[in-house]
Every structure is written in structure tokens, then in C-alpha cells.
Amino acid sequence: MAERVGVYVCHCGSNIAGKVDVADVAKFASEHIKDVVVARDYKFMCSDLGQKMVEEDIKKEGLTRVVVAACSPHLHEKTFRRACSNGGLNPYLLDMTNIREHCSWVHKDPVAATEKAKSLVSASAERVKFQQPLEPMYVDVNPTTLVVGGGIAGLQATLELADAGHKVVLVERLPSIGGHMAQFDKTFPTLDCSACILTPKMSEVGQHENVRLLTYAELEEVTGSVGNFHVKIRQKARKVDFDLCTGCGICVEKCPRKVVDTEFEAGMGMRKAIYMPFPQAVPRVPVLDTESCIWFERQRCQTCEKLCPTKAIRFDQEDEIIEVDVGNIIIATGWKPFDCTKIPQYGYGRLPNVYTGMEFERLCNAAGPTSGKIVLRDGKTVPKSVAIIHCVGSRDLNHNPYCSGICCMAALKFAHLLIEKTGAQVYSFYIDIRTNQKDYEEFYQRLLQEGVHFVRGKVSEVTDATRRPDETGKTIVQCEDTLTGRQERYPVDMVILMGALEPQFDARELGLKCGISCSMAGFYTERHPKLDPVATMTDGIFIAGVCQGPKDIPASVVQGAAAAARVAGMITKGKVMIEPIVASIREEDCSGCRICNNMCPYNAIEFDETRAVSRVITALCKGCGTCVSACPAGVIEGAHFNNSQIFAEIEGALWDAVPPAGVPGESESAGVSAS
Amino acid sequence: MSDDSFEPKIVGFLCNWCSYRAADLAGTARISHAPNVRIIRVMCSGRVDPTFVLKALSLGADGVMIAGCHPGECHYIEQNYKAMRRYYMLQHTLKAMGVEEQRVQLVWASAAEGQQLADAIDKLVADVKALGPLGWSKNWAENGDRIRALEDIVNEHKEALEVPR
Numbered sequence A: 001m002a003e004r005v006g007v008y009v010c011h012c013g014s015n016i017a018g019k020v021d022v023a024d025v026a027k028f029a030s031e032h033i034k035d036v037v038v039a040r041d042y043k044f045m046c047s048d049l050g051q052k053m054v055e056e057d058i059k060k061e062g063l064t065r066v067v068v069a070a071c072s073p074h075l076h077e078k079t080f081r082r083a084c085s086n087g088g089l090n091p092y093l094l095d096m097t098n099i100r101e102h103c104s105w106v107h108k109d110p111v112a113a114t115e116k117a118k119s120l121v122s123a124s125a126e127r128v129k130f131q132q133p134l135e136p137m138y139v140d141v142n143p144t145t146l147v148v149g150g151g152i153a154g155l156q157a158t159l160e161l162a163d164a165g166h167k168v169v170l171v172e173r174l175p176s177i178g179g180h181m182a183q184f185d186k187t188f189p190t191l192d193c194s195a196c197i198l199t200p201k202m203s204e205v206g207q208h209e210n211v212r213l214l215t216y217a218e219l220e221e222v223t224g225s226v227g228n229f230h231v232k233i234r235q236k237a238r239k240v241d242f243d244l245c246t247g248c249g250i251c252v253e254k255c256p257r258k259v260v261d262t263e264f265e266a267g268m269g270m271r272k273a274i275y276m277p278f279p280q281a282v283p284r285v286p287v288l289d290t291e292s293c294i295w296f297e298r299q300r301c302q303t304c305e306k307l308c309p310t311k312a313i314r315f316d317q318e319d320e321i322i323e324v325d326v327g328n329i330i331i332a333t334g335w336k337p338f339d340c341t342k343i344p345q346y347g348y349g350r351l352p353n354v355y356t357g358m359e360f361e362r363l364c365n366a367a368g369p370t371s372g373k374i375v376l377r378d379g380k381t382v383p384k385s386v387a388i389i390h391c392v393g394s395r396d397l398n399h400n401p402y403c404s405g406i407c408c409m410a411a412l413k414f415a416h417l418l419i420e421k422t423g424a425q426v427y428s429f430y431i432d433i434r435t436n437q438k439d440y441e442e443f444y445q446r447l448l449q450e451g452v453h454f455v456r457g458k459v460s461e462v463t464d465a466t467r468r469p470d471e472t473g474k475t476i477v478q479c480e481d482t483l484t485g486r487q488e489r490y491p492v493d494m495v496i497l498m499g500a501l502e503p504q505f506d507a508r509e510l511g512l513k514c515g516i517s518c519s520m521a522g523f524y525t526e527r528h529p530k531l532d533p534v535a536t537m538t539d540g541i542f543i544a545g546v547c548q549g550p551k552d553i554p555a556s557v558v559q560g561a562a563a564a565a566r567v568a569g570m571i572t573k574g575k576v577m578i579e580p581i582v583a584s585i586r587e588e589d590c591s592g593c594r595i596c597n598n599m600c601p602y603n604a605i606e607f608d609e610t611r612a613v614s615r616v617i618t619a620l621c622k623g624c625g626t627c628v629s630a631c632p633a634g635v636i637e638g639a640h641f642n643n644s645q646i647f648a649e650i651e652g653a654l655w656d657a658v659p660p661a662g663v664p665g666e667s668e669s670a671g672v673s674a675s
Numbered sequence B: 001m002s003d004d005s006f007e008p009k010i011v012g013f014l015c016n017w018c019s020y021r022a023a024d025l026a027g028t029a030r031i032s033h034a035p036n037v038r039i040i041r042v043m044c045s046g047r048v049d050p051t052f053v054l055k056a057l058s059l060g061a062d063g064v065m066i067a068g069c070h071p072g073e074c075h076y077i078e079q080n081y082k083a084m085r086r087y088y089m090l091q092h093t094l095k096a097m098g099v100e101e102q103r104v105q106l107v108w109a110s111a112a113e114g115q116q117l118a119d120a121i122d123k124l125v126a127d128v129k130a131l132g133p134l135g136w137s138k139n140w141a142e143n144g145d146r147i148r149a150l151e152d153i154v155n156e157h158k159e160a161l162e163v164p165r
Helices: A022-032 A048-060 A073-087 A100-104 A110-128 A152-163 A179-183 A194-207 A250-254 A294-298 A303-307 A357-364 A407-422 A440-450 A507-514 A553-573 A626-630 A643-653 B019-028 B050-058 B079-096 B114-131 B136-142 B145-156 B158-162
Strands: A005-010 A036-042 A065-070 A094-098 A137-140 A145-148 A168-171 A211-214 A217-225 A228-235 A258-261 A269-272 A320-326 A328-331 A335-337 A354-356 A385-392 A425-430 A453-456 A459-463 A475-481 A486-492 A494-499 A501-503 A541-543 A575-578 A583-585 A605-608 A613-616 A636-638 B010-015 B037-042 B063-068 B104-108
Touching: A005 A022, A005 A048, A005 A110, A022 A036, A022 A110, A036 A048, A048 A065, A048 A073, A065 A073, A065 A110, A073 A094, A073 B019, A094 A100, A094 A110, A094 B019, A100 A110, A100 B019, A110 A643, A110 B037, A145 A152, A145 A320, A152 A168, A152 A179, A152 A194, A152 A553, A168 A217, A168 A228, A179 A194, A179 A357, A194 A211, A217 A320, A217 A507, A228 A328, A250 A303, A328 A507, A328 A553, A354 A357, A357 A407, A357 A494, A385 A407, A385 A459, A385 A475, A385 A486, A407 A425, A407 A440, A407 A494, A425 A475, A425 A486, A453 A475, A475 A494, A541 A553, A553 A575, A583 A613, A626 A636, A626 B079, A643 B037, A643 B050, B010 B019, B010 B114, B019 B037, B019 B063, B019 B114, B037 B114, B050 B063, B050 B079, B063 B079, B063 B114, B079 B104, B104 B114
Parallel strands: A005 A036, A005 A065, A065 A094, A145 A168, A145 A328, A168 A211, A328 A541, A354 A494, A385 A425, A385 A494, A425 A453, B010 B037, B010 B063, B063 B104
Antiparallel strands: A137 A575, A217 A228, A228 A320, A258 A269, A335 A501, A459 A475, A475 A486, A583 A636, A605 A613
């Protein structure tokens, strides 16, 4: 019996209809495509009325197949599958073809766009006739969740889940959780102390009965899929027995080796070879840095080992691989600051009184190396004039084209702290001031009142080459004030560079491990930029915080909580649907050549030695279809993407093409001469 | 051979995870490109059976695009490498049949590379326009390269023949 196909062409307001003659496409479908019994165009197919139309037609017209020509199936395939289900049709008897993103939005010529839309509809309608009803599969969701990254986004996600009664494994690369927020002095625009609001969350995570905290550990390998991931974590050797250590700190106090702390103190302070990054570190277990430890350098010292009251020092401790099973993974790996030496004309690393934003954070932090005294590198001179340069490495085509979002507010915060603590004259060099969150603009207005000199222009150079007597001993900022159109020189004591937020140095590597991709800039790609910002293309892997794109603390917290909510929903449901797009082998026709066995990266094809045939282990199959196209006998069926479906789709797509004459293997009479 | 009025018909096999989404992104970002490529979605570039390409050409397509995730970024770990392997094998076969290699192009585009995919489509369309319609029988009868291509396959790529299809 012939199929009864319904074709629905969406106007999408004017998004499609503005370019494609939708009525003509529908007319084409009803007149030229075999088995099409209903072809309609409608203003918004995804609306309730549009969906109802499909449902009604299935019931009244007895449709057995449905084609919706509208937007990307990634947006609305679920919607129309549901409509089919509601109408009593198996949802896998629907095909969506994309005449918006792939057609009306990208082609200038309405005639060509309409012709292409017809081809796409034809391809879809031919294909859909070969589609078969499928039943989705369900797998149980492991209720434990892995959170990667212990910054504010990761902490929020961890707490949301743990407080809801779910187990969480939190992995942090550094010796303590806290992330960048732990380094800050104050947070904008409220100016409350960063540590005061962060450390309660840190200790809560550290003590939470539902949280397994793995610090100084890194994600090694992820296998499995949504609901059931198997994760290997490398616990780096702390050289300290985690269980025996009480965190008394004697080892740190007595360690004779001091080195510059480039991590937590951003190079502004010192730490010992055995250290806790900061006093409120969680967990309170130090880490021994083998690169600076005297014992590892020349087999001497052992002071820490001798003095440790619980004998917790383990010089021979090795890295350990910890394996955990989790149902979902939240990635919150944050960012790294822009390397300001990449812009040599700004003098960072060459001129002593040029600072990065992170260095300044440590400088004005009451718990920092100067106890919060803002002084120049000589350790005593209080700056009388300070230049803050915005957009260093952001909004710069030579480095990062994007806006880092938070630097304007951080610069305003710095200006306020400078005025409050030193009374210095502050010059802020900006391209645009961007203060577009709650209470941010008010903070900007406040800083205008406080007397910050805002100079609109991109700084061309920071130099110590003096031209005038008043520049002696100063660092000079050269900039065109674009509001007056004049080149100006600003001699100052201190320069702060507001460096960009860049993707974490191993963002791509970690992305590959988890099967998620990065944008051009290197931030993780979300499933949908507006409507699904914390999910990724890989089910069960979520992203939160700056690893998804630059954002401030409140936004990171929101994303951490949002990702946790998504995971909690999956845990509550207990099961997750898996698309029934899997391969299967017709065993009676399998010759047992085993070519497919090596095609599968998931080892989902096993060979039955006794019967000499290959067999797909459905639970492991991810449905890529590579084995299907590899089988020389053509006995592997790729559900929903089988050969007859794709061949029909090709034929439909080329409905208006003329087959070339004399195709090898075809009869000579086929078609007219193409040359 | 180029003819201004010639609008090639091209079939594009795009993988669900990267290149199809790159095409989606090109749409969302309104990156205008040539309307000649008719896109067929497959789950992975590894699903593209060389016979799909031959089928398209035999039905009158003037060119074919195969697009997948960048090597190393495949949603299915490594299947795009298999697509690549088949692609080079297929090119030998096509050459022997007198199909110019620019007619069938393999493209990598991540989900973030709408611009790159649009550029690749424009390039393929321009290349095929420059070649003109696929005059298969003409090529088949006249193209002396056929013999050399067959010899190439036999002599220089014996090891390639041992790779499973």
C-alpha cells in the first residue's frame, strides 16, 4: 500500500516566507511528489495551531508519513515528533527539512532559494516514505555527578546537587578549591569582600557529606555515555598523606625553601616548597612542590618529614588513578588571564610599574603579600597617579575579538580602591565603558563622582622614555583622546593592564576527552546559545561559568545552579531516553568477514565465533553508521539512516537533475546528453 | 568550459554534530552563500558510503560535498578518519571514471565554523562551475588520464587497496 505523506511548509513569519515562495513549494509538493496527499503552508508550524494541524491531518487524512519543512531539526524535531505521537503516528515517521538556516537565511535570490527549498522538500518526502517506526530506548541514570573545576561556578553546582541529596565528585586541578574568586579582594559593584562570601561555600563543600572532593587532581579519561559515564581521575601526588594530615601547618612554617608563588599570588608573593595556597584553603592539606623541594633537588633537608606530628609526609607517594562512575558531568573549568607580554608596547614585564589586573588584585588584597597596601614594586612608594588600561587583549583583532565583559567593572573597582586607599589620581583609558548588569551603571556613575579621569581612546604605548621634565621617573601612557582628537602623554606612577579572560590553557584537550567542542575563541560550545546555554552537544555533559564564555560572578553562579538543575532533573527522572538510531546486523546474511569489527571505536560489534557472524551490542552502539557503510555485503542496517532512506533522499534532492548519458553500468539510452 | 548560466546541482552530506550545525550557524548568522548545495544530514561523515557519492553523480549531480568534524574532534571519536580514508580511495575510482577530483570535496567544519562552511560551499560551487556540467560519457570515452589513473591505483597504492572499504 502506498504511503500517505503530509508536507507542511512553514513561513516562520517572514523568516522563510520573506525569501522562499512557500505556497509554490507546497504546490510543488502536492503536484510533483508521489504519495503526497496533503501539502500545506502555514505561518508558524511550531505554534500550537500548526502542531494541531499535523495531528488533525494524521487522524482525518490518514497520513502515514509527515514532512515538516521549517527550521533546523535541532530546534524543532522534538516538537513535531510530539505532534506526530499526539496524532497517533510513530514519531520516527517524521522528517524535518531545513529551509530556514540552510536556505531562506543564506541565499539572496528568492528564485534560487525557492528552487532549493523544493529540492530539500522533495528529498525529505522521498526519504520519509522509507522511514520505519522506531521505539526509543531508555537507560538508568547513575545519580552521582562529576563536577570538574572548583571555582565559583563548580562550587555552586556542587552545592545545589549535594544539598538536594545527590552525591557529587568534585575534581579540582589546584591544591585548593576556590578558583579565581579566592584571589580577589573585593567584588563589584557591592564591594563586599570576596573571601568573606566565598569561603563559607568552600568549607561547606569541603565538609558536605554528599561531596567527594578530589583536589590536586585532573580528569584523565571519560568513557561511556549519558547516564553512565566511567571516569578516570589522576590524583597527583601531594607527597602528603591525606588521611593523616591534620593541617596544622608546621611543615609549611618550618620549610626552609621559599619560592615565588606564580599561581595564587600571581607572582606578587612568596610561598614555601610545601604549601597551602592561602590560609582558608579547602582542604587544609598542604602540597609539596617537588620542583622546588630541597629533598627532590639534592636528597637533603627532610625538615617537614622530621617535624610532622602525625608522620604524614610521603616523599615516595606516586600519582594515583581514581575511577568513578557518574551519570552526568558538569564542566566548570574557568579561564586563564591574558598574557600581557604579548602586547610588548604596553611594557609589561619590562617596565617595573606595569601590573596585570590579577597582580593588582593581590596587591590590594588585605590577605595579600603587602597586606593590602598599594605600593610600587620597590615595596614602599605609594602611587600618586595610576593609569588603568581597558581591553588589553580583548576587542583586539590581533588577540581576542570578543569583549571579556567583566574588565570595565573590575577597572572601576580598582579605581575606587585606589582612590579610597591612596587618594591617587586615576586615569581610566577605555574604548567603551560596558556596565550592563544590575547596579553596574550606578557604580560607574559613582566613580565619575569620585573623580576618576576617563579618557576615551586606545593606548598606543606605555614607555619610560621621557620627553618633558615632569615625566622624569614616571611611566608615560601615550594615548589619543578620541573625544578631543588630541594625542596626549600621561605621566603616572603605576599602570594596570586589564587583560582579557581567555579559555583555560587545556580547554580543547579537556573538550576532546569529554566529546564537546570549542568555539573559535576556545570557549565551550553550548547546545543552543540562547535557549540551552549550559547543555552541550553531548548528552550528559554540561558547562557552567567562564569556560562557556566570559562572564562575571553572578552569571557564573547562575550557570552553575542551572547546570545542577538540569542534572537534578535527570536524576529525579531516573531514566534517560536514547535515540534508537543504532546499527544491527542481519546475521543470516553476514559472511563473517569481520571488516565491521574494526570500524567501531566503542567495541560495540562482537564476533560470534561459533556461528561465525558479527553482532552489534545495542547498548554500546552510538549510531554513527560507519560500520553500515563499511559492510561489503550490505547487511548492516543503520536505523533511521539506512541505505534505502539515504538513496531515496539523494534521488529526491536531485529530482530536477538530468542523469548524464552513458554513465558506466547504466544503459546508453538513459537521459539526454549532458555535454 | 565555464558558462555563466550554468548552475551546478550539488549534494552535500553533512554530519549531524559539526558540519550540519556549521550550516545552521551560517544560517543564524545570515552568512550568504551559493544555493547549489542540497544538504543531506547523516549522523557522521563515516556514514557516507562511497556509493552515495556515485549515486548522486549518476543521478545528475555535478558535484558532491562530504563534510564532517575536524580530525580529532569527531563526535564518534575517530570515524571522520574513516571517512577520509574512503574519500581518498573514492577519488582514485572517480579519477579512473573520468570525474575530476574537484567535483567531490571533503570539508571539515566545526559547529562554530559557519563562515568556513559557507566559504567551502562557495569554493566547491565555483570549482564545479569552472569545470562545467559533469560530462561523464565524454570524459569516459576521451580522457586518456583514465589509463594512467588505473595504473596509479595498481602501482602506487597497492597498500591502499588493502585498506577495508
